[in-house]
Amino acid sequence: MTSSLSPARQQAADSAAPAITASSLTKRYGDFTAVDGIDFTVARGESFGLLGPNGAGKSTTMRMIAAVSERTGGELLVAGLDPERHGPEVRARLGVVPQQDNLDEELSVRENIIMYGRYFGLPRRYLVSKAEELLEFAQLSHKARARVEDLSGGMKRRLTIARALVNEPQVLLLDEPTTGLDPQARHVLWDRLFRLKESGTTLVLTTHHMDEAEQLCDRLIVVDQGAIMAEGSPRGLIAEHSTREVLELRFGMDRNAEIARELTALLDAPEVAGMIGFSHIEVLPDRLLVYAGQAEAAMERLHASGHKPLTSLVRRSSLEDVFLRLTGRSLVD
Amino acid sequence: MTGSPAADKDVLARRVRRWGALYQAEATLRSMRAYGGVVLFSSTFQPIVYILAMGLGLGVLIGAETDFSAYGADSYLMYIAPAILASTVAMTAGTEFTFPVMEGFKWRRKYYGAQATALSPQQIALGHILGVCCRFAVHALIFIGVLFAFGVLASPLAVLMVFSAVLGGLAMGLPIMAYISTLRDEKGHAALIQRFIIMPLFLFSGTFYPLTNLPGFLQVVGWISPIWHANELGRVLAFGQPGPPWMVAVHLGYLAGVAFLAWLVVRRVFIRRLGYEEWPGRVPGLKSDLRRQAKQDAKDADEARAEAGRVAGAQMTGAAPRANAPATGSGVGAGLPPVTFRTGVASSYYSGNIRAVFARGLAAIRNNRGVIFLSGFLEPVLFLTSFGLGVSPMISGIEAEQAGLAGQDTISYAAFIAPALLAVSAMNGAVFDSTWNVFFKLKITKLYQTMMSTSLGPVDVAVGEICLALFRGGIYALGFLGVLLGAGLVGPASAVLMWFTALFIALGFACIGMAATSFMKRFQQMDWMMMVLIPMFLFSATLFPIDVYPAGVQWVIQALPLWHGVELMRDIAFWQFSGLTLVHLGYYLAMIVAGGALAAYRMKRLFLR
CATH class of the missing domain: 3.30.70.940 (NusG, N-terminal domain)
Structure with a gap:
């Protein structure tokens, strides 16, 4: 019953296709249209932002990309795969950092990373050393044995990001990565994300903080009431509209x-x-x-x-x- | 701004200094309104259920042989009624002084909201207590009303039971509140208190039989138990139970003394935590955590060494070295082992990785304290001890025929209830795990949301959770069956078969529970579901044979799942099988199939919301 992807699809998934392609992507909840037929493409290695106020449809879009929410209409391909038909394959390529840290409070900091890797079916032997590496990356090595609840807000956020990296994702989805953090913690986090970007990981992030979008995004779309208002680089958008x-x-x-x-x-x-x-x-x-x-x-x-x-x-x-x-x-x- | 009630701050401060506790009590009562329906319903429903089940059901058996006129009561029902009132109030104390207190200090930090106002820490504590007292009083009044309606209270003095019951509830609850309020975090402490403190104090408090029925050392538990003192006060008030007047003073003094001492502790703890000292509370199990982590460290170091050896070996043979950069992120990096995927229609539901969900559960159990996990089997043992020893002196046994078994023998009461208690414990564990636990992880900790963002599918999660529930249930059943074997209440062959049957019953309830949880939206709905379980336990021929009821009632009971579980267990325990045994088995098979199918059908609704 289990098998690797066929070689052809493997190729489609790993090289040629853009990281994400959405066309006329729509999500309705009853009468309410959360995402109203948006189109965008995210190239590999790009850092892409969705900018908009609360309730603009950013998180809904993220959930559809993350293969946990069904779209109502339109097309969506993540790494060349349809998230609804290939949920597990798509999720295996993604790292997800949700808006609210949902760390496992019954496990220690280190166990959080290892157990998350187990959910992807990764062998424990690999995860033990991977966890060390990620804890170092997240500057949490000294907290490896701590309880999750003893971490500060910034530390929890970094742990959530480290956890999302355990499967070496091609695309990292970050929903409001620094909302609620103090300025110093934000800068530490931006520094870590910048390193990821440099190492070639595709970043997709939502934010309603302009400075964050300017710091991290190569390109972004401005979303309001489920529709795209503008698209471009932060500098280009400013030149064009202000x-x-x-x-x-x-x-x-x-x-x-x-x-x-x-x-x-x-x-x-x-x-x-x-x-x-x-x-x-x-x-x-x-x-x-x-x-x-x-x-x-x-x-x-x-x-x-x-x-x-x-x-x-x-x-x-x-x-x-x-x-x-x-x-x-x-x-x- | 003149005219505003907030204008004169000094007046405000004076008013709060005087009446502050009442404001906090109002807040406590208002937050109770969220489950006000459950409170009122259970206050009405509980007495009726107990009257019907224990008073009339068990009363038929006991009343035939034992006379309660020496105690001043006309019937068994009359004898236990005041005690049930006092017991249910005291049991409520176990919930009202645990979770809401944790909510105040940690989960919602409500007390810290109050702390920022003009209220003082002791007013916050007192307000909480007053609010809970109101709930006790309402419960007691409704209860007394129902008892009057059934004509089981002889004296108008019975109304005073409101005070004795509330006092009993405080003597039970305030020490618990004092302890819980010292905790920085709740790691199953409420469950531990429930199992190790409240249950024994309830079961050995002479609620269902005179305390003197128990052997001496268990009577001591009763003397300690606030429930016994409140029971005895209630009996004096309700039907004038004869006894020396100084005993009344002893009961009153004991209850008031315990409540007052506990209040002093509560007050001190609240002042420490909410006052200038800002004490954050005790970290429970800190030392054992450190010990365990040291052990884990050593194990990991070994593993890392072994891994380093392997890598070195690989490099020697010319294989590519592991990528050392943090999170290479360049697609399927050199260090990432290949991951295989299931294909086909079900692949979005099932990734073949139930193991990981199960392993996460074991890790969580390991991180919590073992005693909490193991204490689960205690409950049926306590029930068996209490009813076996306490009720047996009042009846000479159950006729085999009455118990639905062939032969003319008499079965000891303990042997009669033991298999039933095993079935009940299997049901309780499975229902709790598949409803409360699942809902908690779904709504509060968002664990499933995390799992769903990985390769795992809903089926992995559901099956993994059911396996965990069965694992836990299996261990509990093993413990209880060990006790039964030791007491000679079942044979070895029966015990083995009963263990498997316990898992089978648990699976049936877990499937139904999962399916039901997929329809749940709020925690209050969970409370309603729990309310179905208590009457099912009391009526399903667990504590007395079903033939005490008229035929119509019997049919209803026979339609309920627990009755089939109880009868199935008895068939095995007494090694007497019939066509009905197959019906019981079939009933559970149907539950597993129907519940499992419904849960699977609503799987996405269950975990992807």
């Missing part, structure tokens, strides 16, 4: 819209528009975002005209601005 710089201004409550109108007239005037590179102003409840190629110049113009914001900040455009431009909403509610 200005080089942003001026953030706070004027105190309740006056934002009114001031925005005044400022638009001021900055959009023909005599200064070219120098400032003014594009538009976004009005947020607590602040104004002035999109301009030269934010400092816009700032000077403001002061010259007698406007005195409570605080002001000049910064580079980020993916957050891209998302705001595309959807009219901010990413983190």
Whole structure:
């Protein structure tokens, strides 16, 4: 009853095919459409991001790729294989890091890795040394015997990632890898993921943190309400959908819209528009975002005209601005 | 903001200092509402079930030979009714002072939410206790109402049993709360307390018979047991059980004393944990963990050495060296052994790796303490001891014919109930493993979600879990049968056959349990299911022959699975087989096939949600 894949399929699965191909991929729960006919391709060795707010359909897409959720429509190939027809083969090629760490609290740190490998049918002898290697990679060697519950949040996250690497996956799926971690723990984690990327593992990650997407993704799609809003490299998306710089201004409550109108007239005037590179102003409840190629110049113009914001900040455009431009909403509610 | 009730902080602080415990009690009661239906139903249902099963069923047997007028009661039912009230309240204490306390400190950290408000640690503790007291009182009032309706209470003083029962519940529950609240983590402690403390204190508390029926050393357990003191108080109140007045004072003093001392400890522990000291609690089993890990380290070192030797050998013969980089990730790397896959229609369901699921279960059992695992067989032994020794003096035995067996002999009461208890223990274990345990891993620990993201299929997981349940059940049955053999209640040939039968019965219940779990959405539904098991245990001809009931009731009982299990065990124990034996076997076969098929059909629903 058991057999290896046929040589032809083995080849399809291991070399030629892209890591993931999705076309018109759809998932509906009753009346609710979580994923609405999206298309994307992830090349091997690429680091690919799904960016979007909570409820955009990122996790649902991830679950379909991970061969644990049935799609309602469309096509999906992972390593050239249909996850619904070849569930075990697909899962054997994947490493999955779910949004919530679901480590086995009844086992020690080390046993978590070994037992997870056993679920893939890997021999224990191989796993004993593999576990050492992965614990070192995750900087957890000193915690090998510890209980899972004694680990910090960052350590648990690293253990979940180490565990997902036990089968040397071709594709690593990371659902919100650093949500809920402190900045230092995030940087440690990013460093580890960067190494994986360098070693050739395909990374697919969802995030609603722009800085994370900018750090880790070669290419990403911006998803909102189950549909793709834009696709490209982080830098390319910013160039396409935003200005080089942003001026953030706070004027105190309740006056934002009114001031925005005044400022638009001021900055959009023909005599200064070219120098400032003014594009538009976004009005947020607590602040104004002035999109301009030269934010400092816009700032000077403001002061010259007698406007005195409570605080002001000049910064580079980020993916957050891209998302705001595309959807009219901010990413983190 | 004037006018806001939150405006004057000093008034708030004063109010909380005065009434804080009541606010916490309100929170405790409100969180009980989640299973309020179960609470009310069980309070009504439990007395009725006990009255019908024990009072009327067992009462037919006992009443024929034993007179309870010396104790002031008209009937067996009247004699046990107040004791059942006190016992059920005290047993409830075992749940209300264990899991909710762990929930407060660890699982949901509710107490830490309260700690951040103006409440003091001792108010949090007292509030929890008051909330639970309300539950006890409601339970007791409904119970008393039902008993009045059945006309088994002679005196209006019986209403005062609310107080004696609540006091008994506190004397039972507060020491448990004191212990549980010192724990940083619960590793089966509640189960241990249930099996080693609550069950013995309940079974040897003179609930179903006068304590004096037991041999002296077991009577001591009764004197210690708060349940016995609460029982005796209840009997005095319900039908004026005669006895020296100072005994009433002893009962009251004992219960109040235990409850008060335990309260002092509870208070101290809560102040330590929720006060400025911020004591995180004891790590249970820390020393034994360290010992075990040292042993495991040594074993791993050996394995690593052996592996290093192999690699070195491979390099000598010119084979490629193992990739040393962490997680090469370059597809099927040099170090990754080949993995084979099953093909065909079932391959998405079954990967042929049940072993791994079973091994994970064994590892988890090993990491938990062995005593928890082994204690499972204790329950039937305790039941057998209590009923065998306590009830036997009141009846001269069961007529063979009455027990559905050929011949004119009389069977000792212990020999009559022993096979039934084995069947019950097989049922309980299998149902618990296939419902609660599965649901817990599905919903709380998300273990199955993890397993499903690997090559494993749902069938691997389901079969692996059933194998684990049978493994555990097999060991428990072995222990119990050892006791029966030692006591001369069964022969060796019967014992061997009964062991296999116990597994067979367990398999039947496990299949049905799995299938039922696939329909479950919330934990409360689990509680309802447990409520089916208690009456099934009490009615299925376990503790008395089925012929005490009218024909109509007999048919209902004969339709239930446990009755067939009990009868099957008896057929084997007394080595008397008939056509009915085949019917019993067939019934379980049908359960296994139907339950297994339904579970398989709903397999994805069960694990992939």
